[in-house]
Amino acid sequence: MTGALELHTEEKRDITLRVFRFNPQVDSKPYFDDYTIQIEKGITVLRSLNYIKEHVDASVSFRAFCQAGICGSCGMRINGISKLACTTQVWDELSKCREAGIIKIEPLRNMPLIKDLIVDMDPLVDKMKHYSNWIETRMPESEIGKKEFLVSEEEFRKYDKATDCILCASCVSECTILRAHKEYVSPAVLLKSYRMNVDTRDAIHDVRLGELVKDHGVWDCTHCYRCQETCVKHIPIMDAIHGIREDAIEVRGARDTSGAKHAEAFMEDIEKKGKLVEATLPIRTNGVAWTLQNLLPMAMKMIMKRRTPPPPPLVKPAKGMKKFRELFREMTEHVKAEQKSHKK
Amino acid sequence: MKRYAYYLSCINESMTKEVDRSIDLWQKDLGLEFVKLHESTCCGGSNLDYVSPKHFALVNGRNIALAEKLGLDLVVSCNTCLMTIRTAKKKLDESPELKQEVNELLKKEGLEYRGTSNVRHLLWVLAEDVGFEAIRQKVKVPLKNYRIAPFYGCHILRPSTVLGKDDPLEPSTLDMMIEALGGTTLPYEHKNRCCGFHTLLVAEEESLNVAAEALEEAIEIKADFIVTPCPLCHTVLDGYQAKALKHANIHSSIPVFHLSEMVGLALGYTEKQLGIKRHIVT
Numbered sequence: 001m002t003g004a005l006e007l008h009t010e011e012k013r014d015i016t017l018r019v020f021r022f023n024p025q026v027d028s029k030p031y032f033d034d035y036t037i038q039i040e041k042g043i044t045v046l047r048s049l050n051y052i053k054e055h056v057d058a059s060v061s062f063r064a065f066c067q068a069g070i071c072g073s074c075g076m077r078i079n080g081i082s083k084l085a086c087t088t089q090v091w092d093e094l095s096k097c098r099e100a101g102i103i104k105i106e107p108l109r110n111m112p113l114i115k116d117l118i119v120d121m122d123p124l125v126d127k128m129k130h131y132s133n134w135i136e137t138r139m140p141e142s143e144i145g146k147k148e149f150l151v152s153e154e155e156f157r158k159y160d161k162a163t164d165c166i167l168c169a170s171c172v173s174e175c176t177i178l179r180a181h182k183e184y185v186s187p188a189v190l191l192k193s194y195r196m197n198v199d200t201r202d203a204i205h206d207v208r209l210g211e212l213v214k215d216h217g218v219w220d221c222t223h224c225y226r227c228q229e230t231c232v233k234h235i236p237i238m239d240a241i242h243g244i245r246e247d248a249i250e251v252r253g254a255r256d257t258s259g260a261k262h263a264e265a266f267m268e269d270i271e272k273k274g275k276l277v278e279a280t281l282p283i284r285t286n287g288v289a290w291t292l293q294n295l296l297p298m299a300m301k302m303i304m305k306r307r308t309p310p311p312p313p314l315v316k317p318a319k320g321m322k323k324f325r326e327l328f329r330e331m332t333e334h335v336k337a338e339q340k341s342h343k344k
Numbered sequence: 345m346k347r348y349a350y351y352l353s354c355i356n357e358s359m360t361k362e363v364d365r366s367i368d369l370w371q372k373d374l375g376l377e378f379v380k381l382h383e384s385t386c387c388g389g390s391n392l393d394y395v396s397p398k399h400f401a402l403v404n405g406r407n408i409a410l411a412e413k414l415g416l417d418l419v420v421s422c423n424t425c426l427m428t429i430r431t432a433k434k435k436l437d438e439s440p441e442l443k444q445e446v447n448e449l450l451k452k453e454g455l456e457y458r459g460t461s462n463v464r465h466l467l468w469v470l471a472e473d474v475g476f477e478a479i480r481q482k483v484k485v486p487l488k489n490y491r492i493a494p495f496y497g498c499h500i501l502r503p504s505t506v507l508g509k510d511d512p513l514e515p516s517t518l519d520m521m522i523e524a525l526g527g528t529t530l531p532y533e534h535k536n537r538c539c540g541f542h543t544l545l546v547a548e549e550e551s552l553n554v555a556a557e558a559l560e561e562a563i564e565i566k567a568d569f570i571v572t573p574c575p576l577c578h579t580v581l582d583g584y585q586a587k588a589l590k591h592a593n594i595h596s597s598i599p600v601f602h603l604s605e606m607v608g609l610a611l612g613y614t615e616k617q618l619g620i621k622r623h624i625v626t
Contacts, residue, residue, distance in 0.1 A: 080513075080533075081513055096514065098531075176537065176538040176540070176554055177543065177547070177550050177554075179553075179554075179557075180540070180549075180550040180551075180553035180554045180557075181547070181549065181550045181553065184550070216547075219546050219547070220543055220546065220547040220550060221543075222538055222540060222541070222542045222543040222547075222550070222551070222554070223390050223498070223499075223542045224498040224502065224537075224538035225498055225499075225502035225503045225512075226498075226502065226537075226538070228502070228503055229502045229503060229504060229512050229513065230513075236503075238503065242393060242394040243394070245394045246394040246395070246397070249394070249395060254395075258545065258546050259546045262391070262545055262546055263391040263392075263394070263395050264395060266386065266388050266389055266391045266392050266395065267388075267392060267395050267396060267399065269386060270385055270386050270388065270392065270399070270403060274385035274386060275354050275357065275385065275386050276354040276355075276386045276389065278354065278355070278358050278359065279358075281545065282545055285545040285546065286545060294548065298583065298584070298586075298587060301586075301624055302359075302583065302624070305622050305623070305624060306622065307359050307360075307583070307622055307624070308359070309358035309359050310358060315358070316357075318382065318383055318384065318385045319382040319383045320383045320453070323452070323453050324383075324385060324406070324453065326452070327402060327406070327449045327450070327452060327453060328399065328402065328403075330449055331396075331398055331399050331402045331449060332399070334398060334445065335396060335398050335399070338398075
């Protein structure tokens with residue numbers, strides 16, 4: 001009780017910011033510097049860093065500009081999680097410290113480090129270029145400047161949230177697959193790509209989609225939801241990723257890529273058996289040769305442990321499957337009718 | 345006895361049969377009764393929602409309606425099934441039109457999705473309905489000699505708008521479960537991270553890198569085993585372990601247990617009874 005009361009009335013206290021330091025031109029390896037300063041309740045991490053730079057150690061390097069959560073410059077990892085320093089209250093971080101009273105500040109992950117808390121955004125910008133993250137107008141050149149493009153509210157709603165992105169790269173820093181492979185498209189670029197692809201003013205939808213379904217593209221996302229969970233603007237990034245996938249299957253068909261084939265297999269199996277036929281999933285996704293080459297040694301071990309999924313004829317259909325299949329097919333008719341009316 | 349409808353996950357019916365087998369062993373010990381829904385179907389494994397959002401709503405509206413017909417909450421022991429079915433529930437609860445469309449079809453099977461049954465993970469039921477204190481009192485063989493790395497997996501935590509039980513970036517329920525069973529839970533950076541399961545067949549190298557990182561840390565912190573509440577995470581961390589560690593040039597190994605097996609061990613069941621000997625890494 002006393003502790004809580006104290007916390008409530010306490011206005012100032014000594015807090016340590018443990019800051020990641022590395023200057024590749026001088027240092028052989030990264031290290032941390034501890035800066036203990038008196039901080040008032042209500043002060044942000046960015047203001048604390050500014051104070052340190054002005055009064056304690058001018059060599060600490062970080063990017064910052066608007067101080068209001070608009071420009072996206074001050075993305076960094078605070079107590080292990082990527083966020084904006086300017087919208088993060090020091091007081092809110094105290095309960096998240098691994099060591100009491102020590103807030104750990106590190107640069108964003110998954111991007112090359114320039115110095116201290118500054119990372120190189122160029123690889124991200126290059127990906128935005130690669131995936132054409134801009135609108136290429138479908139208005140004939142003769143009409144440009146003479147006519148307006150009108151966008152309905154319904155159309156705008158599809159990408160309204162995506163336009164909130166300020167490119168702070170928190171999602172990029174938190175991405176599981178980017179950490180596993182630096183060529184991966186990355187969540188921010190997928191979000192932008194989705195936003196451009198649903199824009200009715202755009203002329204290069206199919207070209208962009210063609211790039212997105214290639215290796216290191218949209219199908220490589222592992223649905224971990226870290227990007228969405230850490231988005232400083234609360235953008236449902238996974239909805240955008242799923243939106244691209246839905247579009248890819250609709251426009252390019254379900255036999256187009258291993259990702260699409262894999263996803264479609266769920267639909268087929270549910271209709272047939274109500275259960276996933278796992279034994280043939282690798283073959284249906286990647287073909288026989290890939291499966292033999294990649295999974296045979298493991299399959300042998302699994303056979304020894306009697307862990308292999310049953311072959312298709314032995315997968316027991318869900319009880320009451322006949323009736324369920326009728327409902328499932330009726331829903332297919334609903335979807336077809338809807339697509340037809342959309343095309344009209 | 346507390347009763348629940350129990351969802352049959354595809355993977356627990358095929359590759360990880362030990363999950364349901366171990367739950368069957370101890371459910372009565374903890375005053376729980378799980379009624380298996382043999383009519384339930386595959387949830388779509390976080391894929392059906394974008395292949396066909398309408399079928400996704402129908403399939404999972406039906407899965408929940410089966411539990412509602414019994415007047416019971418639906419309990420799930422696979423993270424991805426949990427996230428998927430809860431996502432469908434959210435969509436149905438937020439859209440009266442979608443709910444009506446689904447119910448028009450379900451009517452033909454004598455079912456109705458009303459939104460009355462909650463969809464819960466086995467871990468949540470143990471933590472909330474049985475309680476850690478009650479579990480502690482039931483423990484016959486405390487796991488006191490074990491240092492355990494808790495691997496939560498993604499879809500019991502994120503998206504928090506759909507899951508919302510644990511802090512998605514700093515979860516604690518599984519840690520508390522380990523402590524209740526007498527074990528030592530280790531600080532484990534990868535506890536809230538991904539296992540790589542969902543890209544195993546489309547981006548294998550990436551998945552192996554993801555899995556290797558989680559395994560490497562558990563080995564480094566000298567955990568006796570990893571425990572996970574998700575059979576998909578288990579499939580990667582156990583089944584693909586040798587491949588992932590070879591890929592990362594790490595010469596070691598670490599056992600991976602299901603939540604249901606860890607509970608079973610503390611309640612006095614043997615490794616053989618629980619199916620632990622079926623694991624690839626033993």
